């Protein structure tokens with residue numbers, strides 16, 4: 001992969017959520033899919049490009065009792081880090097994870113890729129595409145997908161208010177790639193309401209680059225998403 005010097009590229013995977021919308025009463029990142037915990041598939045995509053990475057870090061909740069048994073081979077080397085600094089919100093988990101990366105020696109000018117543990121269908125080629133598109137960009141950017149369906153605005157009662165123009169609408173995915181110091185600053189200022197890294201960067205007045213993602217790069221969120229993810233993983237020959 002053509003990418004920044006590996007000493008300057010870090011990956012941070014927030015993995016401290018509850019998975020409440022998945023409705024299983026257990027954190028979705030550890031549910032088994034195609035024979036392995038969901039997050040193991042996510043890690044695999046980054047391990048495929050690992051020679052280009054300085055750090056592959058997983059942010060789990062403090063006191064997470066499942067991660068050790070779910071991922072017995074993580075961390076497998078000095079570049080892999082288990083950070084038990086997850087917060088109440090995704091934004092807090094990312095903020096805490098970035099601080100931990102700084103304590104480990106990462107520099108403000110380094111790049112960081114933030115990726116949801118729950119997006120377990122990410123392909124290594126998509127990581128490469130994002131890095132290639134952003135590494136010389138002044139701001140950084142994110143994988144995203146053009147809206148493919150007709151888009152409706154709704155009333156509070158759940159009726160159609162209007163049909164929106166979709167030509168300029170994209171769905172934000174992850175990974176999202178920014179300079180670590182700028183992202184830290186952006187997230188500190190943005191607080192807990194922000195739902196992705198790009199949103200915090202936008203609030204600084206910057207305009208992240210949209211890089212074509214894939215409709216398969218879903219965030220496993222609802223019960224039916226597990227079936228779809230399992231089918232894709234099995235079709236790819238994952239175990």
Ligand SMILES: Nc1ccn([C@@H]2O[C@H](COP(=O)(O)OP(=O)(O)OP(=O)(O)O)[C@@H](O)[C@H]2O)c(=O)n1
Nearest residue numbers: 014015016017018019020021088089093117118
């Ligand atoms: N406090 C939180 C909340 C979320 N996440 C992570 O952020 C990613 C995207 O969040 P989402 O899909 O919303 O996950 P959950 O919060 O687990 O799900 P839900 O909102 O349905 O409870 C997930 O990998 C999740 O583990 C996190 O690290 N810390």
Ligand SMILES: C[C@](O)(CO)[C@H](O)COP(=O)(O)O
Nearest residue numbers: 090116172173174195196219
């Ligand atoms: C970051 C994200 O995946 C972009 O689509 C998404 O916002 C995270 O999900 P959440 O439900 O908002 O935590």
